[in-house]
Amino acid sequence: MAKKQSSYLVQNLQVMKHTSFVIAFLLPLLGFAQLASGPMVGHVTYQEATIWVQTMQAGPVQLKYWPEAQPKLAVIGETETTKVKHGNTAHLTARNLVPGTIYRYEILVNGKAIKAHHEQKFETPAVWKWRGDAPDFDFVAGSCFYINEEAYDRPGKPYGGDYQILDAIYRDKPDFMVWLGDNTYLREADWDSKSGIYHRYSHTRALKELQPLLANTPQYAIWDDHDYGPNDSDRSYYGKQWTRAAFRDFWANPVYGAGDTEGITGAFSRSDADFFLMDNRWYRSPQSPSGEILGEKQLNWLIEALRYSSASFKFVCIGGQTLSDARVFENHAIYVAERQKLLDAIDQYKIKGVVFLTGDRHHSELTAWTSPSGIKVYDITSSALTSSTTAHPEEPNTGRVEGSMVGVRNYAKIRVEGPKADRRLVLEFKNASGQVAYTHTINP
Numbered sequence: 001m002a003k004k005q006s007s008y009l010v011q012n013l014q015v016m017k018h019t020s021f022v023i024a025f026l027l028p029l030l031g032f033a034q035l036a037s038g039p040m041v042g043h044v045t046y047q048e049a050t051i052w053v054q055t056m057q058a059g060p061v062q063l064k065y066w067p068e069a070q071p072k073l074a075v076i077g078e079t080e081t082t083k084v085k086h087g088n089t090a091h092l093t094a095r096n097l098v099p100g101t102i103y104r105y106e107i108l109v110n111g112k113a114i115k116a117h118h119e120q121k122f123e124t125p126a127v128w129k130w131r132g133d134a135p136d137f138d139f140v141a142g143s144c145f146y147i148n149e150e151a152y153d154r155p156g157k158p159y160g161g162d163y164q165i166l167d168a169i170y171r172d173k174p175d176f177m178v179w180l181g182d183n184t185y186l187r188e189a190d191w192d193s194k195s196g197i198y199h200r201y202s203h204t205r206a207l208k209e210l211q212p213l214l215a216n217t218p219q220y221a222i223w224d225d226h227d228y229g230p231n232d233s234d235r236s237y238y239g240k241q242w243t244r245a246a247f248r249d250f251w252a253n254p255v256y257g258a259g260d261t262e263g264i265t266g267a268f269s270r271s272d273a274d275f276f277l278m279d280n281r282w283y284r285s286p287q288s289p290s291g292e293i294l295g296e297k298q299l300n301w302l303i304e305a306l307r308y309s310s311a312s313f314k315f316v317c318i319g320g321q322t323l324s325d326a327r328v329f330e331n332h333a334i335y336v337a338e339r340q341k342l343l344d345a346i347d348q349y350k351i352k353g354v355v356f357l358t359g360d361r362h363h364s365e366l367t368a369w370t371s372p373s374g375i376k377v378y379d380i381t382s383s384a385l386t387s388s389t390t391a392h393p394e395e396p397n398t399g400r401v402e403g404s405m406v407g408v409r410n411y412a413k414i415r416v417e418g419p420k421a422d423r424r425l426v427l428e429f430k431n432a433s434g435q436v437a438y439t440h441t442i443n444p
Contacts, residue, residue: 035114036088037206039107040214041122042252043268044176046099049122049218050252051092053107054205055082063092064113065105068121076108087198089249100126118212125270134272134312134423138415140169143180143224143319143359144384147204152187159185160386162409163209168434169411170213176270177217180359180382181224181280181319186243191229194242201227201250221251222277223264224319224360225330232330234284244282253277259301267305272423273416274311276302280319289336293320299338303345306354312423312444313353313416322356323367323379324397330360347371353444355425357412359383363391364412364429366404366440378442380427382412404429406437 034056042050051063060081066074077095082088097103104121107114128135146160153159169177184204190196227247229237237243240263247264248256255266263282268275283295294302306314316322322332322339332339346354356379367379379399383389391407406429415426425442 035107035109036202037211038214039105039120040205040252041216041218042091043220043254044122044124044218045254046124046127047095047097049094049097049103049124050254051094051105051107051122052250052252053082053090053092054202054250055088055090055109058082058084058088059110061090061092062108062111063094063105064108065094065103067098068102068104071104086249087202087246091252097124099124116215118215120215122216122218128271133420136415136417137175137271137273138172138413139176139178139270140172140174140411140413141178141180141317141357141380141382142169142385142411143382144182144362144387145179145204146182146185146384146387147207149203152189159388162386162432163207165385165409165411165432166207166209166213168430168432170217171434172413172430174217174413177213177219178275178315178317178357179219179221180317180357181222182226182359182384182387183221183223185226185387186229188230191237191239191243194239194245197239197242197246198249201246205250219251220253220268220275220277221247222279222317222319223247223281225281228281233281234286235282236286237281240282259298259305261295261298261301263298265298265301269311271416272311273313273315274305274309275315275317276305278302278316278318287330287334289334291335292338293332293335294318294338294342299342303342303349306346306351307349309351311353313355313425314351315355315357317357319358320360321358321367321379321381323369323377323399324381324395325399326395326397328395343369343371343377346377347373347375350375352376354378355380355442357382361392362387362389364404364406364410364438365397366401366427366438367397367399368401369399376444380412380414382410382429384409385411401440404438404440406431408432408437410437 036054038053040052063077080090102123148158148160190200253266258265263279265279266277285291327333358381362384409432413428429438
């Protein structure tokens with residue numbers, strides 16, 4: 001009897017193996033191939049857009065796109081091939097776009113369209129300079145995005161949760177989103193190998209609740225310690241070339257290494273605002289008053305870029321708090337000399353409209369500072385999206401705007417609006433359900 005059961009089992013395993021092979025072969029041909037995650041809308045400008053995808057297996061992918069009102073004008077872009085060494089990711093480019101136009105798109109794998117489970121579209125900005133006031137726009141910013149994976153998590157209560165916050169952000173329909181670091185959390189089983197790092201990035205990106213937001217909202221990102229390396233890691237981390245490669249494979253910023261830097265520094269513009277995507281890890285030294293976070297080359301580039309900018313608001317995106325004078329954890333205040341050089345430059349060159357966008361702290365708050373010559377500067381700290389949170393009202397941050405401390409999972413929704421002579425920034429911290437926990441208006 002046992003011999004018959006064994007023979008029956010072997011036969012069924014052989015059938016299953018053959019069937020799996022046939023299914024794996026036929027699904028792409030029938031158009032049912034699945035993406036591992038994405039698509040994700042990356043940088044979108046007047047005439048070009050980048051769409052990111054990750055496939056289950058290495059192979060050819062293409063982007064098909066068309067103006068929403070003119071599907072007959074569909075274009076199929078050039079073929080890219082996803083590769084294992086890049087996590088089976090690809091950056092697909094939509095070219096020769098028309099400004100101020102909504103486009104729909106789909107992904108082709110092996111020449112077959114992948115069925116979309118939600119809308120897939122993006123909108124190019126309209127040309128506005130010399131034609132009228134700058135368009136109003138809004139965006140979302142957040143940090144600390146922890147997705148539980150029991151096999152690698154610490155025992156006990158899960159550290160991540162409230163994934164419905166992504167639905168709340170999607171319902172807000174922001175023009176784009178800026179991720180302020182700790183966009184994924186490398187565990188100790190991850191950061192000592194390229195395979196582990198790519199596993200963590202892939203696991204986080206595949207979250208089901210994330211997909212509609214990625215598919216319809218341009219995404220920009222910087223990193224902080226947890227997506228760069230171990231907790232509180234600095235320039236000595238031996239695997240930073242691995243994480244830099246993963247960051248570039250999984251995000252679609254317009255540039256990396258601005259100012260001849262070596263990490264992930266970048267920039268982009270939207271309407272009359274400029275965004276500076278800073279790298280607070282690649283050059284970070286051990287903590288000391290004379291140490292550095294940005295490094296001389298990157299800091300000098302930032303100061304010169306701020307001086308050059310004529311934007312109403314200049315958003316400087318850095319993983320950790322910059323304006324808070326509380327010398328705790330990894331705040332810039334610990335690095336006294338470098339922080340002072342940056343603030344002195346803002347004062348000396350009368351650079352108006354500077355707003356730091358920061359994360360890391362597992363709470364949100366607004367910090368304000370006025371330079372000796374009267375220049376107003378702000379720091380919007382937005383944390384955490386899905387990681388655990390703790391309010392820190394006892395911290396001696398003398399610049400904290402009263403009532404702005406938010407100690408629950410939340411995100412920052414920021415709107416830039418008003419005529420040229422009265423541009424203003426409206427800040428809302430919104431909880432995981434999308435309800436407003438705090439609001440404040442800033443004039444540059």
